[in-house]
Amino acid sequence: MNFAYEKPRTFDALLAVLSEHGSRACLLAGGTDLLVRLRARTMSTELVIDVKGVEDLHVVDHRSDGSIVLGAAVVANRIVDDQRFRPAHQGLAQAASQIATYAIRNRATLAGNIANASPCADSVPPLCVMGAEVEVASVRGVRRLKLPDYIKGVRNTARRPDELISFVRIPPLGKGTRTFFRKHQRVRGHDLALANAALLHDPENQGLRLAIGACSPAPVVLDLHDLFGFLDAEEAAKRAMAAITPITDVRASAEYRIDMTGVLVRRLFADLKAA
Numbered sequence: 600m601n602f603a604y605e606k607p608r609t610f611d612a613l614l615a616v617l618s619e620h621g622s623r624a625c626l627l628a629g630g631t632d633l634l635v636r637l638r639a640r641t642m643s644t645e646l647v648i649d650v651k652g653v654e655d656l657h658v659v660d661h662r663s664d665g666s667i668v669l670g671a672a673v674v675a676n677r678i679v680d681d682q683r684f685r686p687a688h689q690g691l692a693q694a695a696s697q698i699a700t701y702a703i704r705n706r707a708t709l710a711g712n713i714a715n716a717s718p719c720a721d722s723v724p725p726l727c728v729m730g731a732e733v734e735v736a737s738v739r740g741v742r743r744l745k746l747p748d749y750i751k752g753v754r755n756t757a758r759r760p761d762e763l764i765s766f767v768r769i770p771p772l773g774k775g776t777r778t779f780f781r782k783h784q785r786v787r788g789h790d791l792a793l794a795n796a797a798l799l800h801d802p803e804n805q806g807l808r809l810a811i812g813a814c815s816p817a818p819v820v821l822d823l824h825d826l827f828g829f830l831d832a833e834e835a836a837k838r839a840m841a842a843i844t845p846i847t848d849v850r851a852s853a854e855y856r857i858d859m860t861g862v863l864v865r866r867l868f869a870d871l872k873a874a
């Protein structure tokens with residue numbers, strides 16, 4: 600397959616080339632999803648635009664107000680290796696550490712994981728419970744979307760053809776917040792999730808949130824603040840199992856996914872109680 604390749608060195612140049620080519624182009628970050636699809640010819644493009652040439656997009660900025668800004672070129676292993684993601688943001692570090700293999704995590708970006716809009720993307724549930732926003736930019740300006748609103752369905756996002764994810768923004772979390780991630784897969788080692796889930800517990804704001812992945816076209820986020828006082832794992836599991844709409848595929852049946860979601864939720868509550 601023939602396509603042109605461009606690697607702009609400034610953010611403005613990146614936006615300009617994307618604006619010029621729009622839907623005839625596609626963005627490349629780590630390439631761990633994109634190159635697989637291009638090689639398999641399940642998609643085609645006239646131009647691949649590499650975002651990694653823009654230095655600003657490699658930033659991991661832990662701000663003094665407690666918020667975190669992650670550039671679109673930040674790879675999973677940088678989250679895993681950065682101790683500042685513990686304990687409050689531990690759920691994201693746990694998820695990042697379970698994406699594929701070590702070598703792939705050196706290439707795979709969080710932005711690519713989100714933009715790919717695969718239901719089993721591991722970074723998405725923890726980012727959802729933390730209230731993360733996706734910043735999308737184009738020559739027309741910038742807009743921010745809450746993560747669940749950015750993902751519309753399988754391989755379907757709110758991104759317009761001339762836009763790219765520039766940054767992922769995690770807001771300040773309440774004092775004492777803990778987050779946890781769990782994933783169920785067919786085999787030990789690396790495999791895509793047949794169900795994954797994240798839990799946030801925020802004692803300062805009495806917040807309790809759960810997000811489930813791989814069991815619906817888009818992530819399912821549940822506000823469980825009414826369970827904050829009791830930490831009722833059984834009730835949380837019941838609600839999660841009722842909220843998801845899994846499919847049967849090569850990895851698991853819908854019934855198994857529902858059962859495993861219940862198991863993951865109970866394990867997340869056990870993690871919280873043990874912390």
Ligand SMILES: Cc1cc2nc3c(=O)[nH]c(=O)nc-3n(C[C@H](O)[C@H](O)[C@H](O)COP(=O)(O)OP(=O)(O)OC[C@H]3O[C@@H](n4cnc5c(N)ncnc54)[C@H](O)[C@@H]3O)c2cc1C
Nearest residue numbers: 626628629630631632633699707708711712714720721764
């Ligand atoms: C063997 C293997 C195992 C894997 N295992 C897992 C796993 O366990 N868990 C998991 O979650 N994923 C897994 N993946 C999928 C993949 O590694 C991740 O989704 C990864 O985070 C994608 O990031 P990337 O930087 O490689 O994205 P790319 O492949 O570069 O891009 C992915 C998609 O996002 C678009 N895109 C990239 N950057 C932007 C941007 N800034 N703005 C808008 N759109 C953009 C691209 O055009 C493309 O459509 C696996 C992949 C492989 C090959």
